[in-house]
Amino acid sequence: MAVALPPAPRPLGTINWVGLWTLYLKEIRRFGKVATQTVIAPVITTLLFLAIFALALGGNSRQANGIPFSQFLAPGLIMMAIVQNAFVNTSSSILISKIQGNIVDVLMPPLSAGELTLAFAAGGVTRGLVVGLAVAATMALFVPIHIVDPGLIAFHALAASLMLSLVGIIAGIWAEKFDHMAAITNFVITPFAFLSGTFYSVERLPQLWRVAAHFDPFFYMIDGFRAGFIGRADTSPYLGATVLIGADLLLWILAYVLFRRGYRLKA
Amino acid sequence: MSCSGVATGSRPEVQSRAPRPLGRVNWLGVASLYRRELKRFLSEWRRTLGGAAVSALLFLAAFHLAQDPAPQPLPGVSLIAFLIPGLVVISIAQRSFEAAAFSILFDKLEGVIVDVLTPPLSAAERALAYALAAASAGLASGAAVVLVLAPFAAWLRVQPVPLALFLVMTALLHSLLGIAAGLWAERWEKLAATQTFGLAPLIYLSGAFFPTGDMPYWGRLAVKLNPAYYAVDGLRFSWLGQSEQAPLLGAGLLVLLNILLLILAWRLFAAGYKLKP
Numbered sequence: 243m244a245v246a247l248p249p250a251p252r253p254l255g256t257i258n259w260v261g262l263w264t265l266y267l268k269e270i271r272r273f274g275k276v277a278t279q280t281v282i283a284p285v286i287t288t289l290l291f292l293a294i295f296a297l298a299l300g301g302n303s304r305q306a307n308g309i310p311f312s313q314f315l316a317p318g319l320i321m322m323a324i325v326q327n328a329f330v331n332t333s334s335s336i337l338i339s340k341i342q343g344n345i346v347d348v349l350m351p352p353l354s355a356g357e358l359t360l361a362f363a364a365g366g367v368t369r370g371l372v373v374g375l376a377v378a379a380t381m382a383l384f385v386p387i388h389i390v391d392p393g394l395i396a397f398h399a400l401a402a403s404l405m406l407s408l409v410g411i412i413a414g415i416w417a418e419k420f421d422h423m424a425a426i427t428n429f430v431i432t433p434f435a436f437l438s439g440t441f442y443s444v445e446r447l448p449q450l451w452r453v454a455a456h457f458d459p460f461f462y463m464i465d466g467f468r469a470g471f472i473g474r475a476d477t478s479p480y481l482g483a484t485v486l487i488g489a490d491l492l493l494w495i496l497a498y499v500l501f502r503r504g505y506r507l508k509a
Numbered sequence: 510m511s512c513s514g515v516a517t518g519s520r521p522e523v524q525s526r527a528p529r530p531l532g533r534v535n536w537l538g539v540a541s542l543y544r545r546e547l548k549r550f551l552s553e554w555r556r557t558l559g560g561a562a563v564s565a566l567l568f569l570a571a572f573h574l575a576q577d578p579a580p581q582p583l584p585g586v587s588l589i590a591f592l593i594p595g596l597v598v599i600s601i602a603q604r605s606f607e608a609a610a611f612s613i614l615f616d617k618l619e620g621v622i623v624d625v626l627t628p629p630l631s632a633a634e635r636a637l638a639y640a641l642a643a644a645s646a647g648l649a650s651g652a653a654v655v656l657v658l659a660p661f662a663a664w665l666r667v668q669p670v671p672l673a674l675f676l677v678m679t680a681l682l683h684s685l686l687g688i689a690a691g692l693w694a695e696r697w698e699k700l701a702a703t704q705t706f707g708l709a710p711l712i713y714l715s716g717a718f719f720p721t722g723d724m725p726y727w728g729r730l731a732v733k734l735n736p737a738y739y740a741v742d743g744l745r746f747s748w749l750g751q752s753e754q755a756p757l758l759g760a761g762l763l764v765l766l767n768i769l770l771l772i773l774a775w776r777l778f779a780a781g782y783k784l785k786p
Binding site for chain 2: 276278279282283286287290291293294295297298299306421424425428429432433436437440441442446447
């Protein structure tokens, strides 16, 4: 007698590709649905920054690192938009899910800690890159943007958005209230992004601060990214790449461990 | 009331049960709404005041490090001293706007806005209480910024009376704009849009960071229509003794605009705009 068996569960294989893709799509749709707020708003904000810094410090004769100030500024502002949006995407997604209680929808499906980390991080990277492209395209209308080394630009955009996506995951898991997240943004992310050489060459800093800058991963991402546009950097691109890859690896492991343990996610 | 003749002393409790006579203005009601709004703001003062102070310091540090050679935006005034009044206006404007708008929208979304609509408060009293509370929050934020930037500011030519006038006018102006935005928006995205596409360009392009003479021609024209420009310029006059426009013109315009916006907020509350079915 043939017994009507319930359908067998889909074999997952080593990696649950369908699950991974589904969570990634959810992360993309989350910000795509409110694109005015998540893509166009950062474009406007970045243009405002360009306007105020160029008007206050610009003047056509003004140079930074041997090039017109606005051309020096533009890549740094694009990088700032990339990292801020990568961070916001992962951190807000996880924190809001935790507060609304629907984080179980992510924890219940057969997704491993590694798959969760990858899907969330890829969502943040995508948002960072989409915003970066939108900002760059709009800025090109006002400031001549030359691409000297596309490889350098792509690498730094990717490494930096990955890094801040991972920081966002960790912050989203750690935070319990919106106040916590606002504190991280106000007192950690913004100061790092602001003071890491977006607006000036760190060569201009006093000795002590110049040394301190070399311990700041934000400095390497802005410096290397800008080098792809202006053809010169404050520090060696190999050192920068090593620091960024190292930081990405460490943060990846930390995010993985937090998901694995269910830190502040599972009872 | 008609029972007043009966209650001649034998039943005093009837009198005590009668509603409190409100008088022409329900001052107690205004004060209660004001206090409730202010408590909301105070409950998260660490984030709001700390955030405002840090953000102003970051702007100052970035400009300080990036200026080479040092520009002199006004004769005899360093870039840093020039920037400080602008940073104070920006923090006041952002906080006042946000305090009023967030509070109203939050109550609408949570469905508790009836707590404000059902008490015996007239539309004008509601508008006044919201505006004053949000303005107080904005001024607190401005005070936090002044406190952390005080060591870098020029204090020799400060004129306290115009200073106070321009600070209060700035706070009130943006509170009233915040009330209008909070009433208009039905979702957080809409409110965020008013901030990104309305408030931010208004305050960042107000001449807070640069003399408007450096702007392109059309920018110079546009800035003359920007109320935040007169706030920054007036505050700069009271602080540094120098300004681009006559301070009386700026003060007059701000007072006039505040009156117009107060009337607008009053009419919006009176009409129950997006508040009552």
